[in-house]
Amino acid sequence: MPTDAVERFLTALDPEHREAVGARPREEQERLAAAWERELETDTALDTLDELSPPAAEAEAARRVLEGESGQDGSWAP
Numbered sequence: 001m002p003t004d005a006v007e008r009f010l011t012a013l014d015p016e017h018r019e020a021v022g023a024r025p026r027e028e029q030e031r032l033a034a035a036w037e038r039e040l041e042t043d044t045a046l047d048t049l050d051e052l053s054p055p056a057a058e059a060e061a062a063r064r065v066l067e068g069e070s071g072q073d074g075s076w077a078p
Contacts, residue, residue, distance in 0.1 A: 006026070009032060010022055011058075012036070012059050014059075032065055039064055
């Protein structure tokens with residue numbers, strides 16, 4: 001299991017987004033990973049999901065972080 005926040009974040013992403021985020025500069029990956037960790041820490045709904053399935057909670061938090069990105073620059077819009 002990866003211990004680096006960026007590696008853990010990339011693992012939580014679906015394959016398409018994992019490749020796209022992996023191609024971004026390391027600083028941007030670190031910023032997204034930090035936002036992902038904050039999402040995991042602060043969202044109480046994810047706490048319940050984490051009890052049932054930690055990988056599902058991590059994937060949901062990753063999805064939310066990327067949705068937030070799409071609101072900023074549209075790069076993740078389908």
